[in-house]
Amino acid sequence: MSEMDEEAPDVLCELENVQGLVDALTAVRWKRHQDAVIELSEHGIVLIVEESGCLQAKVYLKKELFVRYDYNAEGRPRFGVSLGLFVDCLNAFSVPGHSGVIQIQYPGPDMQLLLKSVDSLDASICAEIRTRIPDTVAWDYNFEPAGTNPLTFTVKSAALKEAIEDLEWPGSSIQITMEPDPPSVTLRAEGHGDLQIDFMYCANSELLIAFQCDHRASFKYKYKFLRASTSNMPSSVIKENRASKLSIGRGGMLKVQHLVSISKPTSHPYVDSAGYQQPGRIAHIEFFVKPEESED
Known part of the structure; x- marks a missing residue:
């Protein structure tokens, strides 16, 4: 042995x-x-x-x-x-x-x-x-759906990243508002004036590609925390035209989810011992951002 x-x-x-x-x-x-x-x-x-x-x-x-x-x-x-x-x-x-x-x-x-x-x-x-014993235990984000129906939307990752970068004001917050009628998501920032970006949901939408909302919800998040969820998005996510899913949970907790390819297609894809080609491998990334304040 x-x-x-x-x-x-x-x-x-x-x-x-x-x-x-x-x-x-x-x-x-x-x-x-x-x-x-x-x-x-x-x-x-x-x-x-x-x-x-x-x-x-x-x-x-x-x-x-x-x-x-x-x-x-x-x-x-x-x-x-x-x-x-x-x-x-x-x-x-x-x-x-x-x-x-x-x-x-x-x-x-x-x-x-x-x-x-x-x-x-x-x-x-x-x-x-070198490793060490963790100093603290990770906080419990306790993400729960806001009500009986989820508040979620899926947007092209490149568009999400660009929108958040365009809304930058030092020390500011970004307000995310979801409206069921008309179905839309609004990102709004205030500084020396204000700036607003709207994603409208429709059957032919190429940016906002999924939407679930049965009541108005609006929460503010610190810009630096929201920007951290997209600032280092891999170029592969943009090139592959992937989308990111955002969900608002109870109390305004925001969950941002990205998918990153770990195994890219090659001319000689990996084949396991049984002779089956492995499917594309994806790493799941989740960010949890606590709201700054709630209007609801």
Whole structure:
């Protein structure tokens, strides 16, 4: 029996296309020095970052995203890591035009997060990232539907990002209003004057592509927190013309959801041991933004 079998790590997984993982993690990096909590489970890996109890983001990496996912822990181990350092290390494994395979292991001999390239015959890249015990437990966002029917809309990600950038006023807030008649979403900012952007929902809408609202709802959110949910949106999301879903929950809690490709189409797609081609792999990203104040 090998040493690896005798002392199996909590998780040992392999992922193709490192750049896809870099894109997903960069999407939730809204400042230079940022700490993250990583939670492991038999279902996959979740990375959590938050800011002053008002903004939280999660990256869900389900085990189906990996070409290999060996989980040996009991419970759900959690550890803290520098998000910037993690992204910088992953970038060292990303080669333009090459969808390499990276091995991720936790813990190492000194409780490190270990990264290793596994598909090169000429050379191997290894990295060790120091981890720590998380200082705090992530706050409970407690997202619940606002009433019996959900308040949600789906808009093209590029249009959402552009709208939020256009509404910038230092220290300002953005008011999001949903109206059932006529079906519409309004984003409004106030500063030295005011600026308003309307998304109208209709059968031929190319921007607002889904809409559910049975009563008027209006909430304000700090601009810096709302902007963080789109500021580092990967270029792949824009190129693939993806859409983002926004939901308003009880008390005005805003949930913003993006989808990021982890496995991009290649001329030699990965085929598993049974001979089935793996479908496109998607990382789910969620932002939770607490409202500044409510008009309802």
